[in-house]
Amino acid sequence: MSEGDSVRLPRNRVRPAQEEQLDFSLYLASRAMTTHYREALGDSGLTFPKYLVMKALWEHGSIAVRDLRALLQIDSGSLSPLLKHLEAACLVRRSRDIDDERRVTISITPEGAMLRDPVTAALDRPRISPSVSPDDCLYLAARLDALTSKSTD
Structure with missing residues (x-):
């Protein structure tokens, strides 16, 4: 097959299953x-995962790591490197609870707080397509939440 050739599918090709x-x-x-x-x-x-962490901190100020894991539905092995990167960039600070050393709290730094407005402004631009209305986005999110909640039960 040469570079300009394309694959021809048979006309009687069976449609894939809905799934x-x-x-x-x-x-x-x-x-x-x-x-x-x-x-x-x-x-x-x-990155998008780092943005999710920052968004949670912009909304909550500070949060325990286990609560952040639950909020973002992310495992420790994925969250820990994100937090290390954000801490190295001086956007968050990790601190251990004085009464319980096992409890770690994540707080936003002034540098991290300063990112909120420019990031929010950048994300205010239309998403995928201008033809997708805010109501469509809410509907799709609800349907996807229903789909994912059934798949994790």
């Missing part, structure tokens, strides 16, 4: 969202 169509649609949506966030967050130095 496979959903999988592919979710995959494409995930790619689109990843691209959107990569572009919007580019100047801040945040």
